[in-house]
Amino acid sequence: MEQEKYLPELMAEKDSLDPSFVHAMRLLADEIERFQGSEGKKEDEEKKYLDVISNKNIKLSERVLIPVKQYPKYFFVIAEEPQIQWLF
Known part of the structure; x- marks a missing residue:
């Protein structure tokens, strides 16, 4: 659909x-607002990027399902530090 016909068709609908x-x-109101906002933007505008390098600590966790019938004596405990202690 052509750009100049799109907005009038949205308004009419x-x-x-x-x-x-x-x-x-x-x-429809959201689409009209989005389209009107995108008309004012230019391609040469500076894009904003998210800083991926951060010095903040991130806590990661992963749930691991272990077949108990196959490995009945297998246990593991996650310590407070970012290391895993294995117990057998």
Whole structure:
């Protein structure tokens, strides 16, 4: 669909839609707002990037399912430090 026809068609569809369709009205309003906001943006605008290098500590956890019938004496305990202590 052509850019210049898209916004008028959205507006016409929103005007012709019955107000009882609350979710459809909200979706149309969001799309109109998104489209109007994207018209003002230029390609040469500076993009914002997220800093992936961080000195903050991150706690990672993973759930491991071990078949108990196959390995009945297998246990492991996660210590407070970021190391795993294995107990057999």
